[in-house]
Amino acid sequence: MIKQRLDTVIVNGRIVTGDGVTEIETGNILIDGQAIVDVIAGVIDPPTDVQVIDAAGCTILPGIINGHAHGCTVGPTMPSGSRPFAPSDIEYHLNRHLLSGTTTLLNVCGLALMDEIATTPNDHPLEVAVSTAHTPANLAAARAIDGAGLGGRHHKMTIEAMIKAGAKALGEAGGGQTLGGGAQDYRFIPDAIHKATAVRIHPNLARALKEAVVGRRLDHPVADLKAVDHLLHGSMLRSVIDAPALADLVRATVMPPVSLSLQGLAEIAEASSRFGLPAIFHTATPTADTLMRLAVTHPTARMIAAHSNHPSFEPEECVSLARALRSSGVTIDVSTLDCISTRWRNQPTNLDCLVSEGLVDTLSTDFAGGDWDSILDSLNRMVRLGQSNLARAVALAAGNVANALPELASDRGLIAPGRLADIAIVEGHNLSRVRHVIKKGRVVVRNGAICGRNERRQQRRSI
Numbered sequence: 001m002i003k004q005r006l007d008t009v010i011v012n013g014r015i016v017t018g019d020g021v022t023e024i025e026t027g028n029i030l031i032d033g034q035a036i037v038d039v040i041a042g043v044i045d046p047p048t049d050v051q052v053i054d055a056a057g058c059t060i061l062p063g064i065i066n067g068h069a070h071g072c073t074v075g076p077t078m079p080s081g082s083r084p085f086a087p088s089d090i091e092y093h094l095n096r097h098l099l100s101g102t103t104t105l106l107n108v109c110g111l112a113l114m115d116e117i118a119t120t121p122n123d124h125p126l127e128v129a130v131s132t133a134h135t136p137a138n139l140a141a142a143r144a145i146d147g148a149g150l151g152g153r154h155h156k157m158t159i160e161a162m163i164k165a166g167a168k169a170l171g172e173a174g175g176g177q178t179l180g181g182g183a184q185d186y187r188f189i190p191d192a193i194h195k196a197t198a199v200r201i202h203p204n205l206a207r208a209l210k211e212a213v214v215g216r217r218l219d220h221p222v223a224d225l226k227a228v229d230h231l232l233h234g235s236m237l238r239s240v241i242d243a244p245a246l247a248d249l250v251r252a253t254v255m256p257p258v259s260l261s262l263q264g265l266a267e268i269a270e271a272s273s274r275f276g277l278p279a280i281f282h283t284a285t286p287t288a289d290t291l292m293r294l295a296v297t298h299p300t301a302r303m304i305a306a307h308s309n310h311p312s313f314e315p316e317e318c319v320s321l322a323r324a325l326r327s328s329g330v331t332i333d334v335s336t337l338d339c340i341s342t343r344w345r346n347q348p349t350n351l352d353c354l355v356s357e358g359l360v361d362t363l364s365t366d367f368a369g370g371d372w373d374s375i376l377d378s379l380n381r382m383v384r385l386g387q388s389n390l391a392r393a394v395a396l397a398a399g400n401v402a403n404a405l406p407e408l409a410s411d412r413g414l415i416a417p418g419r420l421a422d423i424a425i426v427e428g429h430n431l432s433r434v435r436h437v438i439k440k441g442r443v444v445v446r447n448g449a450i451c452g453r454n455e456r457r458q459q460r461r462s463i
Contacts, residue, residue: 006032007441008421009046013055014428015039016390017415018062018398023391029060031421034440038417053443055425058435059390062398063103063422064375065409068172068280068306068333068364072097072105072128075112076149078183078367079133079175079261079282081142083149090118093370098126099445100374101424101434106131106408108172108280108306111142111154114165123453125444129408131169131280132162135271138264141178144257145188159271168408170275172306173268174282178261180218180254181284181312182337184210185345186369192253197240203345203369205235207311213250216312218258218286223247262290269294272301278405279303280333284310288321295328304404307335307366308359309350318350322359331404332359335366340373340381351378355387362404363396376424380431 015027110133176183189206212227229243272279339346365372402413421441427433437445
């Protein structure tokens with residue numbers, strides 16, 4: 001008989017605890033206030049005076065912890081310090097994350113301030129924290145590519161002050177805007193070409209042009225004009241600009257912030273060694289050599305190699321780099337990007353290779369121009385394809401993230417007594433379909449819909 005005081009009992013579900021090992025075929029979770037007080041295997045008779053959630057036929061997971069995302073603050077966006085997203089776009093992304101089982105999220109644009117965390121509208125239940133990349137080179141790199149979202153407070157801010165105010169991590173050091181990555185493909189290069197020619201090109205053409213002009217590692221001093229001309233004549237640009245002019249335009253768009261951004265990586269590594277905080281690094285072909293060097297020269301830095309499945313890598317390159325970085329103590333993160341179900345610009349090849357080789361420590365979404373696929377979608381795919389068993393897959397987005405980012409999530413990420421009652425209840429045959437979400441002991445998503453503020457306050461009825 002259950003005798004302790006309880007608020008909520010979840011019964012009859014398959015429980016995956018998030019530690020990478022433990023699954024309970026039929027189990028029950030007892031919640032008092034914001035905390036899990038017990039996990040009981042088997043079938044129980046729940047108390048009659050508490051909220052009972054029947055999870056029969058469902059799988060119960062820790063609330064997903066997304067350690068690398070963008071678009072969830074009202075401050076400057078991305079390492080480029082671009083203008084904030086519209087409030088409606090922020091709300092949309094907050095809702096998408098919550099409805100896909102995410103209960104804790106680290107926004108790693110790096111230049112937003114603590115009072116710019118987006119917890120509204122409607123007192124949104126998704127818990128958002130921010131990182132800091134407020135170093136001289138990172139701020140200068142942002143100004144070199146954009147910086148339109150930066151005000152006086154951002155320019156004057158320091159990492160020390162952000163840490164004191166509650167920033168949970170350092171970074172993102174570098175970014176797709178400042179180091180020739182995906183944001184150049186979907187935003188900066190297309191925008192520059194449109195401004196010059198009135199023609200809007202697809203991101204994949206922008207990527208191909210970028211690689212023809214500056215190379216995958218941004219190290220080509222001279223453009224491959226033959227390749228540029230070939231791409232030009234296969235597009236609507238052929239009648240409005242020639243290959244040399246187009247190459248000059250691409251180079252002028254991509255290269256100005258690069259050296260500053262690479263310097264910013266070193267500043268973040270130094271800060272991680274000094275302050276002991278985890279540091280998130282843009283991982284792509286232009287940063288690979290720098291990251292390997294920093295892993296050696298800053299052995300006490302807590303380095304996280306973000307989106308190690310970056311599309312700039314060939315599959316064998318991302319595997320080789322991940323293996324080398326991990327051997328130096330670096331945490332290997334992969335991101336869903338848009339490569340799971342959307343596949344607008346990216347494919348899952350690199351992610352598959354890293355998972356199959358057992359080289360993934362944590363899983364995040366990143367942003368992918370707003371086309372990011374959910375973490376649960378990726379976990380479902382891993383399990384269905386036999387790339388990972390269920391317990392190991394779930395840990396990539398739960399217990400492993402809590403271990404890598406304890407400043408963010410040391411009290412969550414596991415279904416265990418004493419842990420925060422952040423829980424996602426998903427369909428048994430499809431992990432990506434979320435039924436209910438519990439945040440700090442309260443139901444915030446019920447039957448696939450976000451609960452209203454008043455409804456979240458009234459948690460004394462069965463569902």
